[in-house]
Amino acid sequence: MSRSHIAALLLVILLPAACARGPASPGAQPVAAPSQPADIAALRLADWQPIPQLALERTPITHLAVPAVDVHTHLRRVVDVAAEVVRMNAIHVETMVNLDGFSGERLVRELDRFDRAYPGRFLTYANLDLTLVGAPSWGERLAAQLATDFEAGAKGLKIFKDLGLTVRTPEGRRVALDSPELEPVWRTCARYRRPVLWHVADPAAFFAPLDAKNERWHELRESPSWSFADRARFPTRAQLFEERNRVLERHPDVTFVGAHMGSSSEDLKQLAAWLDRFPNFYVDMSASASELGRQPHAARRFFVRYQDRVLFGTDLKSANTAGYEVYARFLETEDDYFGTEAANGRQGFWMIYGMQLPAPVLQKIYRDNARRLLWPADPDRPAARP
Numbered sequence: 389m390s391r392s393h394i395a396a397l398l399l400v401i402l403l404p405a406a407c408a409r410g411p412a413s414p415g416a417q418p419v420a421a422p423s424q425p426a427d428i429a430a431l432r433l434a435d436w437q438p439i440p441q442l443a444l445e446r447t448p449i450t451h452l453a454v455p456a457v458d459v460h461t462h463l464r465r466v467v468d469v470a471a472e473v474v475r476m477n478a479i480h481v482e483t484m485v486n487l488d489g490f491s492g493e494r495l496v497r498e499l500d501r502f503d504r505a506y507p508g509r510f511l512t513y514a515n516l517d518l519t520l521v522g523a524p525s526w527g528e529r530l531a532a533q534l535a536t537d538f539e540a541g542a543k544g545l546k547i548f549k550d551l552g553l554t555v556r557t558p559e560g561r562r563v564a565l566d567s568p569e570l571e572p573v574w575r576t577c578a579r580y581r582r583p584v585l586w587h588v589a590d591p592a593a594f595f596a597p598l599d600a601k602n603e604r605w606h607e608l609r610e611s612p613s614w615s616f617a618d619r620a621r622f623p624t625r626a627q628l629f630e631e632r633n634r635v636l637e638r639h640p641d642v643t644f645v646g647a648h649m650g651s652s653s654e655d656l657k658q659l660a661a662w663l664d665r666f667p668n669f670y671v672d673m674s675a676s677a678s679e680l681g682r683q684p685h686a687a688r689r690f691f692v693r694y695q696d697r698v699l700f701g702t703d704l705k706s707a708n709t710a711g712y713e714v715y716a717r718f719l720e721t722e723d724d725y726f727g728t729e730a731a732n733g734r735q736g737f738w739m740i741y742g743m744q745l746p747a748p749v750l751q752k753i754y755r756d757n758a759r760r761l762l763w764p765a766d767p768d769r770p771a772a773r774p
């Protein structure tokens with residue numbers, strides 16, 4: 389039992405995954421109620437939604453064990469920021485890193501309504517305006533806009549996964565992650581000492597053929613555009629990782645945070661090798677509870693060993709209490725066999741198990757690592773020109 393959960397355990401019958409669905413992750417589709425054929429032997433796989441018969445104890449959770457910094461949120465659709473702060477207070481989220489800052493004038497508006505309206509509670513990151521790709525000196529222009537955005541108060545740079553996967557020049561050339569054109573962008577991050585939160589590639593199953601062996605068939609069936617298996621159109625996952633790693637190596641003076649466990653939560657051995665090799669590389673655990681929680685023993689060992697390199701993140705689009713409960717249950721408790729739908733939609737057709745991390749490790753992952761790595765000297769003042 390986590391020390392914060394001294395209340396009595398509740399005896400609950402686990403609800404089926406389909407009944408416990410909360411707000412979905414980006415692009416996740418709601419699952420239709422199962423339709424049952426007259427002949428049960430003809431039930432379709434897509435309609436099979438079994439209800440676990442386990443009677444299990446569930447730890448009651450009222451808030452996170454440590455006032456947390458959530459380093460991976462998308463707040464572009466939040467209208468009532470004050471209400472958001474009330475919910476953050478209730479669940480013990482001290483600060484949200486808002487990765488949807490955009491650039492230019494829109495960024496300034498986002499900084500005004502989040503960072504400057506609630507000092508210390510939001511750190512808004514800029515994004516690259518990739519419509520510039522292909523224009524004359526486009527890399528220099530991206531870097532110049534980024535410098536302007538940092539001076540306006542952006543606390544870091546978020547790069548979405550479309551770079552490397554789908555972004556192409558007007559002539560049709562894929563922009564590799566280690567393209568020479570992007571060098572001025574990395575140098576600008578170094579010059580302003582701003583971290584890069586970088587989403588590269590996606591889960592392994594999204595690059596594997598969509599066939600009877602694909603372990604995330606359910607999601608890919610609902611959202612076929614998430615599949616990057618077509619080798620004529622997309623690079624391999626390994627190629628994207630190699631390109632990213634060359635940038636990590638070339639820019640040791642830039643702090644890189646790999647979104648979603650660096651997209652390697654299925655292969656923690658590979659991720660450990662990257663962390664060992666690149667001291668400027670860190671990862672956030674956002675949208676990864678489903679992958680990590682089906683291997684709770686390996687994941688726990690990993691989190692303990694790399695307790696200075698993993699940051700708490702969720703990929704949530706608001707201070708969604710039910711979503712944070714999933715993460716608290718996974719990180720803090722030893723609860724068995726629960727779903728992650730309320731946080732990030734259904735990811736894989738399996739349940740997860742809590743890691744019950746030690747209190748000092750929770751303290752680092754929830755808060756201290758982010759405070760150490762991502763905090764500007766004065767987060768609510770615009771960056772001074774170095």
Ligand SMILES: [Zn+2]
Nearest residue numbers: 460461462703
């Ligand atoms: Zn995200």
